[in-house]
Amino acid sequence: MTKFKLVSADVIKCLSCGRCTGYCPASRVSDYNIRHILNRVLDGDTSVLTDSLIWLCFICGTCIVKCPQEGLWPPKIIQNLREYALNKGHGAWAVAHLIPAVDNFFKYGAVLKGIFPVSPKAIEEINKLGELTGMKAILEKRKKLVEESKE
Amino acid sequence: MSSIQKNNLEKLEKLDLNQPFFNFRGCTEAVYPGTQYAFRKICALTGIKLVESNDQTCCSGHFLLFNLTTSMGATAIEQRNLNIAKRYSNWMITLCNGCFSSFMLGYDFLQRDPELREKVKAAMQTIGMELVSSKEVYILQAGEFMYRLRHFIKNVIKRDLNRSRIAVQYGCHYLNAHPDNIISDPENPHFVEEMIQILGGVPVEYQEKTLCCGSGVTQRKVHPNASLMIGYEKMKSIRANNPDLIVTICTYCEMEMDNNQLEFAIEYSDDFHIPVLHLAELIGLLIGLDPEKELHMSSHKTSVQSFIDKLKPLPKE
Ligand code: SF4
Numbered sequence: 001m002t003k004f005k006l007v008s009a010d011v012i013k014c015l016s017c018g019r020c021t022g023y024c025p026a027s028r029v030s031d032y033n034i035r036h037i038l039n040r041v042l043d044g045d046t047s048v049l050t051d052s053l054i055w056l057c058f059i060c061g062t063c064i065v066k067c068p069q070e071g072l073w074p075p076k077i078i079q080n081l082r083e084y085a086l087n088k089g090h091g092a093w094a095v096a097h098l099i100p101a102v103d104n105f106f107k108y109g110a111v112l113k114g115i116f117p118v119s120p121k122a123i124e125e126i127n128k129l130g131e132l133t134g135m136k137a138i139l140e141k142r143k144k145l146v147e148e149s150k151e
Numbered sequence: 152m153s154s155i156q157k158n159n160l161e162k163l164e165k166l167d168l169n170q171p172f173f174n175f176r177g178c179t180e181a182v183y184p185g186t187q188y189a190f191r192k193i194c195a196l197t198g199i200k201l202v203e204s205n206d207q208t209c210c211s212g213h214f215l216l217f218n219l220t221t222s223m224g225a226t227a228i229e230q231r232n233l234n235i236a237k238r239y240s241n242w243m244i245t246l247c248n249g250c251f252s253s254f255m256l257g258y259d260f261l262q263r264d265p266e267l268r269e270k271v272k273a274a275m276q277t278i279g280m281e282l283v284s285s286k287e288v289y290i291l292q293a294g295e296f297m298y299r300l301r302h303f304i305k306n307v308i309k310r311d312l313n314r315s316r317i318a319v320q321y322g323c324h325y326l327n328a329h330p331d332n333i334i335s336d337p338e339n340p341h342f343v344e345e346m347i348q349i350l351g352g353v354p355v356e357y358q359e360k361t362l363c364c365g366s367g368v369t370q371r372k373v374h375p376n377a378s379l380m381i382g383y384e385k386m387k388s389i390r391a392n393n394p395d396l397i398v399t400i401c402t403y404c405e406m407e408m409d410n411n412q413l414e415f416a417i418e419y420s421d422d423f424h425i426p427v428l429h430l431a432e433l434i435g436l437l438i439g440l441d442p443e444k445e446l447h448m449s450s451h452k453t454s455v456q457s458f459i460d461k462l463k464p465l466p467k468e
């Protein structure tokens with residue numbers, strides 16, 4: 001577990017019953033298997049971080065509803081793994097497409113220019129919050145990773 | 152349905168409609184302008200006061216779901232929008248499940264993580280704002296809100312659904328993400344079907360009602376094949392029950408299910424031609440809004456004309 005200290009501690013609640021996988025849409029159409037991924041996390045298998053399968057979760061939350069264990073949210077664990085992977089330099093290919101939308105957000109207050117009117121004050125405030133909460137730093141870090149991955 | 156969802160339903164039925172409601176704008180309204188237009192008209196006709204503000208921004212939800220922001224950043228952006236809403240109302244209405252679940256997620260973070268809470272609180276103070284709790288601004292999915300208005304809507308429609316067969320898509324980020332905050336059983340939702348009956352239509356059940364539309368936030372870009380295959384499974388299950396229309400309460404699902412039909416034709420040589428409308432647009436047609444000038448039906452990739460033709464003509468003014 002120590003190897004995955006960023007991953008939500010809730011993962012230890014997993015009973016390995018497989019209900020999640022049985023109802024998972026990603027499992028129906030690919031090799032993605034959430035139960036296996038959770039098992040690998042519990043086994044401390046760090047190779048899961050470089051496994052492109054972690055990017056196949058659709059974050060649909062079906063497993064949250066089907067899981068017998070209260071408070072165990074598999075997509076949250078997947079997001080933790082993705083975060084961990086990105087911080088180790090993997091997965092730029094999966095997040096690159098959304099970067100322009102985040103840039104637009106800080107420029108226009110919306111993911112596309114002119115969807116609805118946004119006041120200059122609102123834009124100023126989200127930029128301030130972006131600085132203070134580390135949101136902008138993460139964006140820059142992700143941009144750098146995407147650039148480096150292109151090289 | 153659990154007791155939590157029953158309580159939510161009771162709370163909704165008792166909701167005082169004589170107060171203003173904050174209408175939260177979302178990015179998908181750029182794709183289907185008729186949805187937002189119809190929603191405002193429905194509210195105006197049923198005596199609901201909607202408030203909007205240019206001080207709101209996008210919800211930023213999908214940045215968080217694809218690891219492009221921090222939980223703290225997303226929570227602060229949500230909290231800022233909630234501060235704006237709170238100036239006008241204790242209720243925020245969203246036409247998109249993405250916005251709906253983002254606000255819920257922000258509330259969850261604040262509740263579960265005391266350290267994050269303190270940091271977000273400090274950040275909010277720098278812009279002269281405070282933390283808003285889920286008791287101060289309640290997030291309401293527009294589908295549920297229109298359900299609350301169902302009897303008023305029935306009184307203002309100019310034509311009914313004329314026994315049209317309609318399949319319903321609720322959407323994952325309504326059903327699964329925060330099941331304690333909705334009026335539906337996430338495994339067997341039915342309030343939109345009830346509404347269809349009230350409005351003179353025939354709800355069509357199908358096996359894959361709770362399956363993802365295929366969007367997966369932005370999996371259409373990251374894993375286009377898997378995304379399309381999931382959407383295809385869902386759509387085949389819908390077609391097997393022969394509907395005239397698919398209606399959804401989420402603008403994001405609307406976009407996915409409408410666009411995907413073009414892709415199915417190209418990738419699988421399979422033509423569906425089942426129109427997809429947001430519940431607001433559907434009611435917009437019944438209250439007599441102009442399909443093109445007001446509802447912008449040509450913004451839909453899958454033509455809606457076959458469905459409009461099934462409705463009785465509007466009575467002459
Ligand atoms: S359903 Fe829950 S307990 Fe069962 S394998 Fe999946 S995550 Fe683990």
Ligand code: SF4
Nearest residue numbers: 024057058060061063
């Ligand atoms: S959230 Fe991810 S793991 Fe869970 S059912 Fe959906 S696609 Fe599968």
